[in-house]
Amino acid sequence: MQQGDAVRASTHVAPPPDPGKAAADAAAAGFSALLDKLQYLDEASRERVRQAYRYADHAHLGQLRNSGEPYITHPIAVASLCADWKLDAEALMAALLHDALEDCGVTKADLVEHFGSPVAELVDGLTKLDKLKFNTREEGQSESFRKMLLAMARDVRVILIKLADRTHNMRTLGSAPRSKWGRIASETLEIYAPIAHRLGLNQTFRELQDLSFRHLHPWRYATLEKAISRSRSRRREVVQKVQAEVEAAFAQQGMAARLSGREKTLYGIYERMQARHLSFAKVVDLSGFRVVVPSVIDCYTAIGVLHQLYKPVPGKFTDHIAIAKANGYQSLHTTLVGPASLNVEFQVRTEEMHIVAEAGVAAHWLYNAQHKGSAHVQKLGTRWLQSLLDIQDETRDATEFWEHVKVDLFPDAVYVFTPRGQIMALPSGTTVVDFAYAIHSDVGDHTVAAQVNHQLVPLRTELKNGDVVEIMTSPEAAPNPAWLGFVKSGRARSKIRLYLKTLAQKESVALGEKLLAQALRAEGVQRLPDAASQAALWEKLLRFTGHRTREELLSDVGVGKRVARIVAGRIVALLAEEGTRPDILLLTRERYGSEDSLSQGGVLLDGSERATVQYAKCCHPVPGDAVVGYLGRGEGLMVHHAQCEVARELQRKDAERFISVDWADETTRNFEVAIAVTVDNHKGVLARVAAELANCEADIVHMDMDDAVGGTTELRFIVSVRNLAHVEAILRNLRRLSMMVKAERMFRPR
Numbered sequence: 001m002q003q004g005d006a007v008r009a010s011t012h013v014a015p016p017p018d019p020g021k022a023a024a025d026a027a028a029a030g031f032s033a034l035l036d037k038l039q040y041l042d043e044a045s046r047e048r049v050r051q052a053y054r055y056a057d058h059a060h061l062g063q064l065r066n067s068g069e070p071y072i073t074h075p076i077a078v079a080s081l082c083a084d085w086k087l088d089a090e091a092l093m094a095a096l097l098h099d100a101l102e103d104c105g106v107t108k109a110d111l112v113e114h115f116g117s118p119v120a121e122l123v124d125g126l127t128k129l130d131k132l133k134f135n136t137r138e139e140g141q142s143e144s145f146r147k148m149l150l151a152m153a154r155d156v157r158v159i160l161i162k163l164a165d166r167t168h169n170m171r172t173l174g175s176a177p178r179s180k181w182g183r184i185a186s187e188t189l190e191i192y193a194p195i196a197h198r199l200g201l202n203q204t205f206r207e208l209q210d211l212s213f214r215h216l217h218p219w220r221y222a223t224l225e226k227a228i229s230r231s232r233s234r235r236r237e238v239v240q241k242v243q244a245e246v247e248a249a250f251a252q253q254g255m256a257a258r259l260s261g262r263e264k265t266l267y268g269i270y271e272r273m274q275a276r277h278l279s280f281a282k283v284v285d286l287s288g289f290r291v292v293v294p295s296v297i298d299c300y301t302a303i304g305v306l307h308q309l310y311k312p313v314p315g316k317f318t319d320h321i322a323i324a325k326a327n328g329y330q331s332l333h334t335t336l337v338g339p340a341s342l343n344v345e346f347q348v349r350t351e352e353m354h355i356v357a358e359a360g361v362a363a364h365w366l367y368n369a370q371h372k373g374s375a376h377v378q379k380l381g382t383r384w385l386q387s388l389l390d391i392q393d394e395t396r397d398a399t400e401f402w403e404h405v406k407v408d409l410f411p412d413a414v415y416v417f418t419p420r421g422q423i424m425a426l427p428s429g430t431t432v433v434d435f436a437y438a439i440h441s442d443v444g445d446h447t448v449a450a451q452v453n454h455q456l457v458p459l460r461t462e463l464k465n466g467d468v469v470e471i472m473t474s475p476e477a478a479p480n481p482a483w484l485g486f487v488k489s490g491r492a493r494s495k496i497r498l499y500l501k502t503l504a505q506k507e508s509v510a511l512g513e514k515l516l517a518q519a520l521r522a523e524g525v526q527r528l529p530d531a532a533s534q535a536a537l538w539e540k541l542l543r544f545t546g547h548r549t550r551e552e553l554l555s556d557v558g559v560g561k562r563v564a565r566i567v568a569g570r571i572v573a574l575l576a577e578e579g580t581r582p583d584i585l586l587l588t589r590e591r592y593g594s595e596d597s598l599s600q601g602g603v604l605l606d607g608s609e610r611a612t613v614q615y616a617k618c619c620h621p622v623p624g625d626a627v628v629g630y631l632g633r634g635e636g637l638m639v640h641h642a643q644c645e646v647a648r649e650l651q652r653k654d655a656e657r658f659i660s661v662d663w664a665d666e667t668t669r670n671f672e673v674a675i676a677v678t679v680d681n682h683k684g685v686l687a688r689v690a691a692e693l694a695n696c697e698a699d700i701v702h703m704d705m706d707d708a709v710g711g712t713t714e715l716r717f718i719v720s721v722r723n724l725a726h727v728e729a730i731l732r733n734l735r736r737l738s739m740m741v742k743a744e745r746m747f748r749p750r
Helices: 005-010 019-039 042-058 073-084 091-098 110-115 117-130 137-154 156-171 178-198 202-214 218-252 266-276 296-311 349-370 382-394 398-409 432-439 441-445 481-485 490-522 535-545 550-558 564-577 584-592 644-655 685-695 725-736
Strands: 258-263 287-293 332-335 345-351 413-417 423-427 447-452 456-459 469-473 604-605 613-615 626-630 636-641 659-661 669-678 699-705 712-719 738-745
Touching: 005 725, 019 042, 019 073, 042 073, 042 091, 042 110, 073 091, 073 156, 091 110, 091 117, 091 156, 110 117, 117 738, 156 178, 156 202, 178 202, 202 218, 202 266, 202 349, 218 258, 218 287, 218 296, 218 349, 258 469, 287 296, 287 349, 296 332, 296 345, 345 349, 413 613, 423 432, 432 441, 432 447, 432 469, 441 447, 441 490, 447 659, 481 490, 490 550, 490 564, 490 604, 535 550, 535 564, 604 644, 626 659, 636 644, 669 685, 685 699, 685 712, 685 725, 712 725
Parallel strands: 287 345, 604 659, 613 636
Antiparallel strands: 258 287, 332 345, 413 423, 447 456, 447 469, 626 636, 669 712, 669 738, 699 712
């Protein structure tokens, strides 16, 4: 060895610790802690989890989180949360692999090959959720939320893993850029926390709320946390005294009861302060206790013991055992006045109820891991998940879907009874119509009347806890569009809209067929080409217009999205290609006949039209008036009085969209008309005018009036009439009144 080499050898310094090795050791330690939680699985299942960990560890090699930790620590933490719920091996493997797909170059086929199709499907579902972006724009958020809920409905484990993922991300949000806190915390509070609550995952629900609050309002969170800490130290002696006295009372009765203290969450206290405009000092029930007893009978006995020990607060006892919440939650709640006049809330439940209360839908795995074979917990959440699929089938618009389901996400509910004693849980503020649709969509569609507690009530009546509701139906009845103004449940709203859309579709197809036939006659073609014998012509026409079906094209013509004259021109061209020429005699008669006469195939109005034909509010046409029809773009046919100034302006701008319309000989309903009367202003004039309208069989729909000027005032009415002759008779009778100055019909709003 040369001298220089010897010197270098003697002064050699040990290399610094390898950060890569330290990170790997930290990840391995985290996985070792996860394995310690998996004793409820058999050895073969634990080995499959190990394989998933090794695969994920390799896939995420070299990736770091914002905190600087190896990325694999995140999937391990998510799997650990799932293990707390005692989820099965497939779910734990999917939790470990949930970020590996695509982002790490791993494909779904790779996962199927290594871990089987069920695990690959779970990971694929989670990957799709992870790629969703909850934008601030309502449309983007709605579509994302729709996809997430449908993934959840296919396999509830998807959302359980997603909630575990979101929980860990919220726990570590402090290491993310501050600019992201608001968006992520708001999204968690508005989307994920309500889902956790709706699925009964109350522990996760409370944690997500508090973590969101902490990052949305850091200063408020810190202030409230300090206030609670000070309050806790002041109340410690009282709480300890309550616990000792309650435990002694149960021991004296020989009851086996497990007592544990619980504090209201910071966000729960903050919400109460905001809703009731309270200062922190006025929030009196910050603490509570949970009592877990062996059986349901013991729950009621325990309430008796507590009520003998302390005085109950009136109106604060709730029985969620006899009437469980929609997410499966069961407990008895009572609030008592303890020592030092401190309000203390108690929740009393069995062990199984406790598991369901904390883990909700996850209780299926959690309970089976501890007590083999409970069928009750397997049904949790399934009704709500199925209702999502029902609404999805009926609602293709994402924003509408979000509007329907978000009201069902939140926990307030009323509990009502059918005449046979069946209990039904419905959203707070629910109406008779909501109840009808909750029974069955056919019952809702044909509802005509209802009795609540054996008394006839309006259909918009809001139901209260304990109401007994009976629905009366008729085969001829149909949903009323006005119901959308008061129904509360997503199911009722989606069913009503589905019916109205289906009805509107049928009507618009029929109207479109009429309009297209009329336009074809003006081109010298006697009738529409037959759909069956001339299918090739229709196929060419649909390629030209970009529609999928004949009905879709006719519907667009009916609502004005397509101009009938242009479509008719294309049909004539296609017929010419086949050698069919226009009928010159028909063309001449149609084009050059009297412009005032209604062409054969035109639109006759009898009042039975619904969505596709509307009567203009600016001029209120009635049978007997000269009328014109304006085919708005996507709005259907709007009927105006021929002298209406709005219609004349539209004719100047868009004449090609006006079509011939006329009244049928017989109409099927009444129509609205606007009238204005000027009267001498003195006591009782309004009553006399209203009485005269009633004598004329004219129902008042709306009324307003001006302030009196110079001893007179103008009253304006919208009244329901049969036809023009009825209007003229009403005006004649009004003009005979002694205090009447002027009575006339209005053709424009004043």
